[in-house]
Amino acid sequence: MGDNYSNEKSYMKVINYIKSLIRDEKLCIGGKLPAERDLSEMLGVSRNSVREAIRTLDIMGVISSQQGAGNFLTGNFENNLVESLSMMFLLNQINYKQISQLRRALELEAIMLAIDNITEEEIQILRQIISQLEQETEENNVILDKRMHYNIALASKNTLIINILQALSEVLDKFIVDLRREILSQEDTREILKEAHIGMVESLIERDKNLAYESINKHFGVIDLKLNRDENEALKNKD
Amino acid sequence: MGDNYSNEKSYMKVINYIKSLIRDEKLCIGGKLPAERDLSEMLGVSRNSVREAIRTLDIMGVISSQQGAGNFLTGNFENNLVESLSMMFLLNQINYKQISQLRRALELEAIMLAIDNITEEEIQILRQIISQLEQETEENNVILDKRMHYNIALASKNTLIINILQALSEVLDKFIVDLRREILSQEDTREILKEAHIGMVESLIERDKNLAYESINKHFGVIDLKLNRDENEALKNKD
DNA sequence: AATCCAAATTGGTAGTACCACTTTGTGGCT
DNA sequence: AGCCACAAAGTGGTACTACCAATTTGGATT
Numbered sequence A, B: 001m002g003d004n005y006s007n008e009k010s011y012m013k014v015i016n017y018i019k020s021l022i023r024d025e026k027l028c029i030g031g032k033l034p035a036e037r038d039l040s041e042m043l044g045v046s047r048n049s050v051r052e053a054i055r056t057l058d059i060m061g062v063i064s065s066q067q068g069a070g071n072f073l074t075g076n077f078e079n080n081l082v083e084s085l086s087m088m089f090l091l092n093q094i095n096y097k098q099i100s101q102l103r104r105a106l107e108l109e110a111i112m113l114a115i116d117n118i119t120e121e122e123i124q125i126l127r128q129i130i131s132q133l134e135q136e137t138e139e140n141n142v143i144l145d146k147r148m149h150y151n152i153a154l155a156s157k158n159t160l161i162i163n164i165l166q167a168l169s170e171v172l173d174k175f176i177v178d179l180r181r182e183i184l185s186q187e188d189t190r191e192i193l194k195e196a197h198i199g200m201v202e203s204l205i206e207r208d209k210n211l212a213y214e215s216i217n218k219h220f221g222v223i224d225l226k227l228n229r230d231e232n233e234a235l236k237n238k239d
Numbered sequence C: 001a002a003t004c005c006a007a008a009t010t011g012g013t014a015g016t017a018c019c020a021c022t023t024t025g026t027g028g029c030t
Numbered sequence D: 001a002g003c004c005a006c007a008a009a010g011t012g013g014t015a016c017t018a019c020c021a022a023t024t025t026g027g028a029t030t
Helices: A010-023 A036-043 A047-060 A078-090 A096-117 A120-132 A138-156 A159-175 A177-185 A187-206 A209-237 B010-023 B036-043 B047-060 B078-090 B096-117 B120-132 B138-156 B159-175 B177-185 B187-205 B209-237
Strands: A063-066 A070-073 B063-066 B070-073
Touching (some): A010 A036, A010 A047, A036 A047, A047 A063, A047 B047, A047 B078, A078 A159, A078 B010, A078 B078, A096 A138, A096 A159, A096 A209, A096 B096, A096 B159, A120 A138, A138 A159, A138 A177, A159 A177, A159 B078, A159 B096, A177 A187, A177 A209, A187 A209, B010 B036, B036 B047, B047 B063, B078 B159, B096 B138, B096 B187, B120 B138, B138 B187, B177 B187, B177 B209, B187 B209
Antiparallel strands (some): A063 A070
């Protein structure tokens, strides 16, 4: 009966209000939200509820809080993805293999889009990274590796894919330092990986989608090999 | 100086504590979290802070709150993704095209994985959906379309990809009902889409990755066409 | 043994008070 | 006039209390 609409949770009122501010362009990125006490009064909810909403938007990456200054609309979503993926990991809902498969799909799409959209400057950056790969310290290789993938993603010009790839990279850093290090420390796999990387950059220079496809395959072939071996060992340990 | 480590925000203490419960397997999916008042006392923080943490985990999809009963560990992450993507939309950080590109990448990976992993039962389900596509009501087509994509995703056995695709589908539903309806209401595009769908199922039956690739291309070719046309019209309207 | 109702439990919300940090503005100094 | 310092105001961070609303629990009644 009583359609009094008050079933809406208080903190949702706040979130929806902030959404409406964004929609009506009364609030833009970088802008400052009304003070918590003001929001509280305006919407007729307690400051607790306001803060629950703010905290939520904070974790989502929509806003960032600065004590003493205010809450500001930002729009950094990578961190949110990292948190979510970490949680999925913790809950055993995903494993390395699934992340690797997702990453493979996105890297492939990214490089294909990059071939269509990359600029001359972006190619220069990649050329430079590749040439630096020659003076290989193990430590440097990890950094250069990440920088290369990141720059290819950037060239795709797809914010969403860039963000997700970045988040995946961070999660992998957090959970499988060992695997990355192992791959890079072995002569043979490192060599294949290097070939794959060079192939990827080459494909961007030549706008060669077939080469891109092959290179991505080569790249993730190495990783899958390791993952499958780890999986088998895990199974053996169960006996 | 004062490395007193108390810089950690109170609500982060709570989140980390819950994470540790999960890590130590003292808390499993479906399990009930300690009561808010207990958490508050245990960790030496106010109930406010506990609630900010709980709310955050709630929005992330990690837990779900039931008034009077308790907070329970769930692990439904789709909703979180939907919220985040909606926000990115609102903030104009992403557009239809980028979502479509991401979806294309995931659909492709999903069908490739499905070819390797699909079971006989899952194929039967898809066969049935395809045959139902013949008796085409516009309304039904939308539903069947979604069901088909979802079942292919399921067959990939990659939770992460399944979740993201599901989230993308919901976001698209929320924001571009018109586009979907338009594509399905036009004789020519609908026909191509149907061919693509049949091709996708066919490729799963025959374990034919080339056909899968072609079919995905055909499928998203239709969508991209519409998107590009919309984009051009938007540009024209700027004059 | 099954049912029902009251009490305890637990999440949802409001309000107040105070701390910590930042911004602002005012007054005094050069 | 311009600069600096310091006080005041503004704002997020946290704690505590009180009460409401829904669920669960457990004992009394049948």
